[in-house]
Structures are given as C-alpha cells and as structure tokens.
Amino acid sequence: MPWRLLKHGFKSSHDEPRFFPETKPLKNHYDVVIIGGGGHGMACAYYLAKEHGITNVAVLEQGYIGGGNTGRNTTIVRSNYLTPEGVKFYDTSVKLFEDLADDFDLNIFYSTRGHFTLAHTDSALRTMRWRAEVNKQLGVASEVVDRQQIASEVPYMDLECGGQSPVMGALYHAPGAVARHDAVAWGYARGAYNRGVEIHQKTRVTAIRTQSGRVCGVDTNRGSISCHQVVSMVAGSTPRITEMVGIRTPIEIFPLQACVTEPVKPFMDTIVVSGSLHVYVSQSSRGELVMGASVDPAVLHSTRSSFDFTEGLADKMLDLFPFVSRLKVMRQWAGMSDITPDFAPIMGKTPLQGFYLDAGWGTWGFKATPVSGKTLAWTLANDRNHELIEPFRLSRFADFDLVGEKGAASVGH
Structure with missing residues (x-):
C-alpha cells in the first residue's frame, strides 16, 4: 500500500471535497x-x-x-458520419472531448485510437467512399484504405473472415477514440x-x-x-x-447489448467496426475487449441480456479474430436505444x-x-x-x- 494512501486513511479530516453531492431537500x-x-x-x-x-x-x-x-455504452468517440449535419455536429463533440480532462481537472482516459469501418461488399465500399468525401469536404480526417493498409495496422485480423465475408477495404477515421464513460x-x-x-x-x-x-x-x-x-x-x-x-x-426503443472479455495484455490499439457483420470491438485501458453488435430485432423496453446475442456475436468475432476463442466473456449487459426513422x-x-x-x-x-x-x-x-x-x-x-x-x-x- 502506498505510504501516502496509508496516511490519508489515518487522518480524521480530509481536505478533498466530496466527489458527489450530498442529498438536499428539493x-x-x-x-x-x-x-x-x-x-x-x-x-x-x-x-x-x-x-x-x-x-x-x-x-x-x-x-x-x-x-x-x-x-x-461502449465509449467510442468519432465524427465520420454521412450527412453534413451529422459530421459538423459530431466533429464539434470530438473537439470538446479532447479538452474535457483539462476542463474537469480529471483524467477521463481519452485515448485516440483510429477507427476502421470495414467494407465486405462493393456496395459497402461505395458507401465508405461517399462518407470519406463528405468528411473531407468538412475538414474531418477520413479516408478509404485497402486491404494492405488494414493488414499493416491490424495484423491480428483475418481479412478473409473465415472465408465467409472477406474484407475488401475500410473507411479509416484517424480521430476515432475511446474515453471512460x-x-x-x-x-x-x-x-x-x-x-x-x-x-x-x-x-x-x-x-x-x-x-x-x-x-x-x-x-x-x-x-x-x-x-x-x-x-x-x-x-x-x-x-x-x-x-x-x-x-x-x-x-422506437430497441435493446442494445454488449459484453467484455477477461483482461489481456494490450494488443489492440485501434477500433474495428463491421456494419455487414454487425460487430464492433476495441480494447479498454484495463485490457478487456469491449464488444457489441447491432440492436436487438424487436421493440422492447428492457435491459435484459440474452444468450442469443452472445452466441451470434462470438460467431462473427471468431471470423475476424480467430484467436479470441481462448478468451472468456466476463460481463454482459444491455441498454435501451431510442431510435428515430x-x-x-x-x-x-x-x-x-x-x-x-x-x-x-x-x-x-x-x-x-x-x-x-x-x-x-x-x-x-x-x-x-x-x-x-x-x-x-x-x-x-x-x-x-x-x-x-x-x-x-x-x-x-
């Protein structure tokens, strides 16, 4: 135990204010x-x-x-959206995120990783090019990259995706980051x-x-x-x-589920998303793989998790990252996503x-x-x-x- 922490424990009064407020009458x-x-x-x-x-x-x-x-949520921060309205809005948010630790005088564990949105089909690749052009016009760093660059940045990924849906390219968004929610x-x-x-x-x-x-x-x-x-x-x-x-x-309200694996040594310094496979993954500061998929298929006001989600997610994760078969899922949860048309x-x-x-x-x-x-x-x-x-x-x-x-x-x- 650090000496400073031990001394703090024996003090009868503490200079640091309460982090959370005391309850007051309304x-x-x-x-x-x-x-x-x-x-x-x-x-x-x-x-x-x-x-x-x-x-x-x-x-x-x-x-x-x-x-x-x-x-x-799964703490991903980005601004590589499709519409000018969305790009401007979220780019402002990214810039605010970058200064929050100084504003708060608090470490929010903001970590710029780079964000890969994988394309497995010709149509998906066309959408990535579209998004990249909209982003560039508005000053947001996004570009379409080929398989060679993906293999260089994410060498532990199986680009053949188990022979099911080979990766053809990706939209790379350099400012993509994670933070402590x-x-x-x-x-x-x-x-x-x-x-x-x-x-x-x-x-x-x-x-x-x-x-x-x-x-x-x-x-x-x-x-x-x-x-x-x-x-x-x-x-x-x-x-x-x-x-x-x-x-x-x-x-409409749809449950959105996510899970984390047991912690392992840091190896994944990027964020990987596949809209076609309905999977996304990053590694937390504690070493856990934070994973999720698309929202559940039925409208439901519930935060219950399900085995069906875990089974489907694991199947897609193993296509992209076969070696994670050795990892154990430690926690699973759900939130309620409020979605507009x-x-x-x-x-x-x-x-x-x-x-x-x-x-x-x-x-x-x-x-x-x-x-x-x-x-x-x-x-x-x-x-x-x-x-x-x-x-x-x-x-x-x-x-x-x-x-x-x-x-x-x-x-x-």
Whole structure:
C-alpha cells in the first residue's frame, strides 16, 4: 500500500471535497429542471452554469448518476458520419472531448485510437467512399484504405473472415477514440455541482404540469417543483416522459447489448467496426475487449441480456479474430436505444412552450455528450434552437425534411 494512501486513511479530516453531492431537500422552484442524470443531462447543467450563468437548476435522476445508457455504452468517440449535419455536429463533440480532462481537472482516459469501418461488399465500399468525401469536404480526417493498409495496422485480423465475408477495404477515421464513460458523467456532475447546480438522485418524475400551453412544473416521488423550463434527456425512457405532455415522437426503443472479455495484455490499439457483420470491438485501458453488435430485432423496453446475442456475436468475432476463442466473456449487459426513422437525434424546442427534447440517440449517444450538453444549454438560455441542432428539430418529421444518417449510424459505434 502506498505510504501516502496509508496516511490519508489515518487522518480524521480530509481536505478533498466530496466527489458527489450530498442529498438536499428539493426547493419549491427552479428556473430549469433537467430530467435525466446521465452524461447529456450533466453536460447541459454544466454548460448552463459555466457559459450562461444559469445556476438555479435541478437535475433529477430516477437512479444514480450515469446509471442509464451512459454507464452501458461502449465509449467510442468519432465524427465520420454521412450527412453534413451529422459530421459538423459530431466533429464539434470530438473537439470538446479532447479538452474535457483539462476542463474537469480529471483524467477521463481519452485515448485516440483510429477507427476502421470495414467494407465486405462493393456496395459497402461505395458507401465508405461517399462518407470519406463528405468528411473531407468538412475538414474531418477520413479516408478509404485497402486491404494492405488494414493488414499493416491490424495484423491480428483475418481479412478473409473465415472465408465467409472477406474484407475488401475500410473507411479509416484517424480521430476515432475511446474515453471512460463514468469519468465523463462524473466530471460534468462535479463541475455543475461546484457551480451551484443541484443534483437529485433517486428522484423519479411522475408528471409534468402545464398551464396555458407552457410548462409550469414537475411532480416527483419527493414532491412538486415549479419551473420555467424542462428538458428531457432520458434516452430509452423518452416515451414515458413525452406521454406526460402529450407529445408524439417516432422514437422506437430497441435493446442494445454488449459484453467484455477477461483482461489481456494490450494488443489492440485501434477500433474495428463491421456494419455487414454487425460487430464492433476495441480494447479498454484495463485490457478487456469491449464488444457489441447491432440492436436487438424487436421493440422492447428492457435491459435484459440474452444468450442469443452472445452466441451470434462470438460467431462473427471468431471470423475476424480467430484467436479470441481462448478468451472468456466476463460481463454482459444491455441498454435501451431510442431510435428515430432517419437515425438522427431529436433535439431542441417542442410545440409545448418551455419543454425541450434531447432524444433519439440510438447507438451513438455517448459520443455526442459534450456537444449535446453545450447546444441544449445555449438553446435553453436563448429559447431558440442552436444552429448545430436545428436540422435535428422534432418538426422535421412533419415537414418531411429528414437527415438520413442510417448509412453511418445503424451499426456505427
């Protein structure tokens, strides 16, 4: 045991503040109520306080900080999307991620790895070229690479894929990275709390009150609150919240499962994704292989994991990386993915005055954590959609003005 840690244990008082806030009674009124204490909710609270001076804010979380999809994702960060709207949005997020450790004075284990999206067919390769050109036009580093370069960068991969679906090329995205999801949520939470924001865990919203076409308060299992603005940032629980205010969205909820192997010595310094095989993998800072696939095939509000997922994922993983047959799967889990028809989020103002949405994140919500918090905070402060999220407005479905991000997000982690 380090001597410094031993001395710390014998001290009767400690100079370091609590990382998480103590529970306080709810106040009768807040200017802003944020429903959801995951990364997005905490980021919104942080930027409201830091950049707009709005500190009379309550974050209400029915469980614990980062206990929803923030703690269930696979931590990949990238911006190699297909549409100009998506590329601009996520590239802003990548740039924010790169500075978060300094902003928080906290190690978030941000690690730039490079991201390979494999192409197994001619049509997939055409899509990769399309994405690369869109990315380059917007200043994002992406390029199509051939088998030789893949073999050089990922020598432990079987490019023949067990003879089933040989790899023909890939979209290589150099800024692709991973980060520690818990540290991101904790960093935003601590930063918001230190600036005066109140964070209430184990506080479930039971109703949202309205008057004359605008929000006027929320009811919780701990009492009622009056407020001027409410923003829902609850991912897979979004339909439950929108039903409270009579707002319809085209969101459907599908379980998304993932798992990790036992830790091994570092060997995989890249992120590998195959949309055709429905598999993606990276290696964590602890040495685990973090693996996942596409969402489950049926709509279901559940976080239960299944053997069918593990069996199917293992089959595809062994095609790409035969040697992992010797590794044991240590943990398996699921989250609830809120998916829209065009595979892009829903953000910003709604028909109900004072009620804002941050939803529809599907499999790509973690990488949007900084930019979603920053743009929603701006939107709340100015009561109009930030220019980066205007394409993701809820009304686009009624206007037939969809974003069309499926080619880069359907299994794009």
